[in-house]
Amino acid sequence: MRVRPLRTPEDAAACIEFWHEVYRDLPCWVPLDRHHYEDMLSGRSPAAANAQVQTFLADDGHRILASVTAVREEAYVQHRNEQTGHLLFFEALDGQGDAVDQLLDTACGWLESRGCDAARLSLLPGWQLPPTIDAYDVVPTLFHTYNPAYYHAYIKNARFRTEHGCVEYRVIFTPELSNRYREMVKRASDAGVRLRTWDLDHLEDENVLFTTLFNETFRSHWGFMPLSSAVMSELTVGFRDVLVRDFLIFAEVDGRPVGFVYSVPDLNQAFHRMGEKPVDENVAEFQRYVGEIDHGVLLIIGVDQGYRGRGINLGMAARSYLAMVERGYRSASYTVVMDDNWPSRRTAEKLGARVTRNFNIYRRELK
Structure with a gap:
């Protein structure tokens, strides 16, 4: 060996x-x-x-x-x-x-x-x-x-x-939760928060804003490091064909961007059904499977530190989840959340989500 x-x-x-x-x-x-x-x-x-x-x-x-x-x-x-x-x-x-x-x-x-x-x-x-x-x-x-x-x-x-x-949290959508989400969106709006969807016609510009907000809001997050626009563009420009405008949210206060939600269809439902067949050689089949996705993934949510505690996080997540409900989705994930990140965990709980999967990060001292 x-x-x-x-x-x-x-x-x-x-x-x-x-x-x-x-x-x-x-x-x-x-x-x-x-x-x-x-x-x-x-x-x-x-x-x-x-x-x-x-x-x-x-x-x-x-x-x-x-x-x-x-x-x-x-x-x-x-x-x-x-x-x-x-x-x-x-x-x-x-x-x-x-x-x-x-x-x-x-x-x-x-x-x-x-x-x-x-x-x-x-x-x-x-x-x-x-x-x-x-x-x-x-x-x-x-x-x-x-x-x-x-x-x-x-x-x-x-x-x-x-x-x-x-x-990782998971929420099963219900009519009662949809009503709760509408109230969350209304409370954010009443507090002077503008929730807008991303402009997919100018995705490169939106990616710059996404990158800036991500790096600012996660600056002190455990395990974080700043990421470049080129890296973040793999989540945006690289996913251009499968992004859903209404899943992607920016929050603004007095015209200033202060938060974001990055949510996408759970493409693993489609990739799993494809097996090892190359997507680029079976585009029609893959697109059919994408159209049958019924689960969303809220991967990243961030709010500028000076604007936390105002319900902006709940308003953005609720707006994204409502768009999934309107699209016919049955459920969504809220991921990835560190065990001790209680503000984010409480957000997931208020959205009606429960923990369904756990992950470990390992360390070895070298000196």
Whole structure:
């Protein structure tokens, strides 16, 4: 068994194929966009503009057994003033504990050699959301990963500890909740808050505003780092064909933008039904599945610190959820929420949502 660095496009393609091998028989897995992840693994994506990136593969000379990508992200280091590196896209076959130990030791050594004194596994804004620790029998919602249950023992055996938890909420829409949402929207309006939908005809400009508000409102959020417009555009311009105008909300007070909601259809419902068929070769089928989506994902909500406590968050989320109801959606997620982010958790509860999935973020000290 050996651990080797990923060097070539062929290595990246082989790594993606290995991921498919890990998951192919797991019915709730959603196949990945191969080209997107090949760029991520190789450090060619917009997210890697200020990062040192190295993917490592553990193999036995015949096949890949495990993989992980080590990232030293300078934007994170500078913003947080901490020498934390990140380990992302960890995947492994079952029964390969020794290979995983060597793989993660090698990746941690790479981070330490670049000045990192700790490694965080599984979460980095713009890169990856953390692994699930439950709900293995449910297809994950958009942007979330899926993973085998045995990963957590692998990670703990490699001397990582649980650093933080986070949750995903889910709400089942009812007429009573719709009435509650209308009241939330009215209260925000009566308080002088203008809720407007995004202008999809000028999406590049809206993306700049989205990026600015995101970076301002999440400045002190745990695990946060500023993201560039190029990275955020993957959520906006990159999703232009599937965005729903009325799901996307900006809040303004006296003409000043003070908050936003980024919500989208749960495209994983469509991707899961596609299986491993390429979307670009089966566009009509994919569009049909998109038209049958009945679940929305409220991924990000933010309010400028000076305007919190005025119900702006509830007004924006309620406006977005009402648009989903009007579109015939049956339910929606409210995600990702850190365990100790009680303002956001209370918002989810007031919207009628309940926790349905949990995730863990791991840490290993290097010095």
